[in-house]
Structure formats: structure tokens, C-alpha cells
Amino acid sequence: MKNFGIKTNIYFGEGSLEYLQNIKGKKVFVVTDPFMVKSGTINKITDNLIGREYEVFSDIVPDPPIELVVSGIEKIGKFNPDTIVALGGGSAIDAAKAIMDFSKKIVNIKEIEFIAIPTTSGTGSEVTSFAVITDKEKGIKYPLVSDELLPNSAILDPELVKSAPDFITADTGMDVLTHAIEAYVSKNATDFSDALAEKAVSLVFKYLIRAYKDGNDMEAREKMHNASCLAGLAFNAASLGINHSIAHVLGGKFHIPHGRTNAILLPHVIEYNANISGYTSTNYSITANKYSNLAKIVGLSNSNIRGNVKSLVNEIKKMQKNMNMPTTLSECGIKSDEVLKVKNEIAEIAIKDACTITNPRTPNDIEIIDILQKIK
Numbered sequence: 001m002k003n004f005g006i007k008t009n010i011y012f013g014e015g016s017l018e019y020l021q022n023i024k025g026k027k028v029f030v031v032t033d034p035f036m037v038k039s040g041t042i043n044k045i046t047d048n049l050i051g052r053e054y055e056v057f058s059d060i061v062p063d064p065p066i067e068l069v070v071s072g073i074e075k076i077g078k079f080n081p082d083t084i085v086a087l088g089g090g091s092a093i094d095a096a097k098a099i100m101d102f103s104k105k106i107v108n109i110k111e112i113e114f115i116a117i118p119t120t121s122g123t124g125s126e127v128t129s130f131a132v133i134t135d136k137e138k139g140i141k142y143p144l145v146s147d148e149l150l151p152n153s154a155i156l157d158p159e160l161v162k163s164a165p166d167f168i169t170a171d172t173g174m175d176v177l178t179h180a181i182e183a184y185v186s187k188n189a190t191d192f193s194d195a196l197a198e199k200a201v202s203l204v205f206k207y208l209i210r211a212y213k214d215g216n217d218m219e220a221r222e223k224m225h226n227a228s229c230l231a232g233l234a235f236n237a238a239s240l241g242i243n244h245s246i247a248h249v250l251g252g253k254f255h256i257p258h259g260r261t262n263a264i265l266l267p268h269v270i271e272y273n274a275n276i277s278g279y280t281s282t283n284y285s286i287t288a289n290k291y292s293n294l295a296k297i298v299g300l301s302n303s304n305i306r307g308n309v310k311s312l313v314n315e316i317k318k319m320q321k322n323m324n325m326p327t328t329l330s331e332c333g334i335k336s337d338e339v340l341k342v343k344n345e346i347a348e349i350a351i352k353d354a355c356t357i358t359n360p361r362t363p364n365d366i367e368i369i370d371i372l373q374k375i376k
């Protein structure tokens with residue numbers, strides 16, 4: 001038996017922040033990062049909380065470490081709110097998820113309304129049961145997975161993404177594309193997750209470069225914000241694959257932004273999963289057929305499946321080039337020998353990552369190392 005459900009109520013479009021005026025809660029704990037306070041974005045939230053008591057915890061940093069979650073738990077324990085609002089990128093939303101979940105167990109916080117307000121069009125964390133927390137000392141990212149982490153509501157206001165600089169738009173936008181593509185070829189994909197993933201992929205192909213080139217293009221911002229959420233819904237249902245497994249390890253070890261690491265890996269993971277190089281038969285795998293289908297959906301149709309997969313890979317490479325993105329780890333300042341020194345360890349951890357289970361092709365150490373050789 002399979003199941004598909006959406007627990008989170010989604011409010012979207014310009015003006016959607018007004019939903020905050022209707023919440024039942026009287027005591028609101030806001031989890032965010034320092035940029036949101038410095039830039040004044042936080043006022044767009046607090047202006048809608050008139051008549052309610054609120055406290056702002058604004059210490060969140062990218063790839064939130066365990067220590068930060070512990071400090072958030074102390075603060076929330078003292079304030080004892082009935083509502084938690086996460087404002088920011090995946091890091092703020094994930095940190096809020098972990099703070100909320102652990103505080104229920106540790107400081108006896110009762111049932112709490114959880115509202116996620118993304119300011120990047122990237123992780124889709126506002127609708128997922130995942131949170132990624134980093135152990136800085138060990139250099140490992142831990143994905144927490146539980147339906148308890150799902151926000152009750154998500155507010156997608158494209159106005160909040162306008163301030164994202166072009167390189168953040170590029171990194172986070174490629175994260176959206178990776179979520180949608182990995183969900184689409186996942187072993188757990190269904191007609192429901194496919195519908196969400198297909199729409200997300202076509203929105204990214206149409207609007208990401210526009211949002212990158214002009215951050216004030218509100219149509220592109222809105223479409224990318226929706227794409228991010230749709231891709232989040234897709235992978236929440238179908239899960240991900242080895243692109244994310246390897247990205248989790250590389251992110252923990254080398255501190256490259258999550259979406260940038262995914263983008264570097266994506267063409268190589270598609271080629272590995274499609275498994276078409278040197279293939280002479282026309283009996284391609286279901287995975288190759290699915291990539292080919294995506295190519296058709298975004299208008300890259302070629303005469304055959306092999307050509308379609310290649311066109312998809314080439315188009316992704318073209319997008320990376322158009323957004324001045326690095327295509328290797330060395331272009332991100334990581335020396336090749338640093339990567340090769342830990343290649344066995346990276347492969348071992350990536351294989352054990354929860355996302356590997358649903359990858360359409362089951363990798364071994366040598367195959368993961370082969371991908372690392374291509375991106376080093």
C-alpha cells in the first residue's frame with residue numbers, strides 16, 4: 001500500500017504574510033539568521049504579529065551545528081511559546097525543526113504551531129519531514145527524518161526572496177532542480193510525486209536564469225518559490241538519491257554551499273544513473289526513460305532516449321555556465337589531493353546515507369569514487 005498526503009497548509013503569492021495576522025497563538029518564538037534582522041526583513045514578520053508577545057532567536061548560521069540547536073532549546077524553554085515561526089533559508093527552517101522537536105522531549109514544550117517562511121527558493125524544507133544538522137567537529141551532516149518535523153503552515157511570499165544575491169539564487173535554484181530530478185527517478189516515485197517533480201523541473205528551466213539575471217523579476221521569483229515548494233513536496237513523498245548522499249558528505253567536510261555541491265554533482269549523477277555510455281542496445285532502463293521524458297517536457301526533445309538524456313545533461317551544464325557556477329570542487333577552492341585523501345571515507349558515508357536507498361541504481365564504493373574523480 002502506498003500513501004500520499006500533504007500536512008502543511010500552503011499560503012502563497014504576494015501578500016501571503018498577512019496569514020500571520022490570523023494565527024491563534026499569543027506567544028511566538030521566531031527562529032532566523034542575522035541577515036534577516038540586519039536587513040529589516042524581520043519587521044515584515046513582526047508587523048503582522050501585533051497584539052502578540054514574541055521573541056527573536058537570530059543566531060542561525062548556514063549548515064546549523066548541534067550547539068546552535070542546544071542554545072535554541074534553552075531559549076525556547078525559558079520563553080515557553082505556543083507558536084514557532086522559522087524565517088530564512090533551509091538552515092533557519094531546519095534549525096527551527098530540530099529546536100522544536102528536541103524541546104518537546106527535553107524541556108517539555110507542549111504542542112506548538114509551526115509556521116515556516118522560506119527566504120530562499122531552494123530546500124523546500126517548509127513542506128518536508130527532513131532537517132539537516134551538522135556535527136562541526138566530525139564534519140558530518142545528520143539528516144533528521146520524522147513527520148513530527150512537518151510545519152503546520154508554509155508561507156511563500158516571493159517578496160522575501162528578492163534580496164537574495166545572484167549566487168544564492170543560482171545555488172538554491174540548482175538545489176530545487178536536484179530535488180525534483182532525484183525525486184522523479186527515485187525508487188519510491190509515484191504518479192503523485194512525478195506530477196510535482198515534472199512541474200518543478202519545467203518551472204526551473206523556464207525561470208531560474210531569469211531570477212538569476214534580475215532579482216527584481218517578480219514573476220520569475222514567484223515561479224521559482226513555487227518550484228522550490230513543489231520539488232519539496234515531490235521529494236518528501238519519493239525521497240532523493242546519491243546526488244544528495246554525496247553532497248551531504250562533501251558539505252560536512254568542505255563547507256561548500258549545499259545547492260552548489262548538488263549542482264556540481266548533478267550532470268555526473270544523471271550519467272551514472274542513466275547508464276547509457278557505451279550502450280548499444282535500445283533497451284534502456286526505466287531511469288534513462290524518465291530522464292528522457294524530462295528532456296521532452298522542457299522542450300529538449302531529440303530523436304532517441306540516449307540523445308534526450310545527453311541533451312538534459314548538456315542543458316544543465318549550460319545553465320551552470322550561464323550562472324557562472326563552478327563545475328568542480330577545485331573551482332570552489334578545494335585541492336584535489338584533499339578530496340582524494342578522504343575518497344574512501346566519503347564513499348563509505350555516502351553509501352550509508354538515507355538518500356542512497358531510493359537511488360535508482362545501487363552504487364558501490366568504486367562507483368562513488370569514480371564520480372568524485374570527475375568532480376574533484
Ligand SMILES: NC(=O)c1ccc[n+]([C@@H]2O[C@H](COP(=O)([O-])OP(=O)(O)OC[C@H]3O[C@@H](n4cnc5c(N)ncnc54)[C@H](O)[C@@H]3O)[C@@H](O)[C@H]2O)c1
Pocket residue numbers: 033035036061062063064088089090091092094119120122123124125128129130131132141160161162163164165168172175258259
Ligand atoms: N530540510 C530539507 O528538506 C533540506 C533539503 C535540502 C537542503 N537542506 C539544508 O538546508 C541548508 C541550506 O539552505 P539554503 O540553501 O536555503 O541556504 P541557507 O539557509 O544556509 O542560507 C544561505 C545564505 O543565504 C542567506 N539568505 C537567505 N535568504 C536570503 C535572502 N532572501 N536575501 C539575502 N540573503 C539570504 C542566509 O543569510 C545565508 O547566509 C543546508 O544545511 C542543507 O543541508 C535541507
Ligand SMILES: [Fe+2]
Pocket residue numbers: 123175179244258262
Ligand atoms: Fe537539497
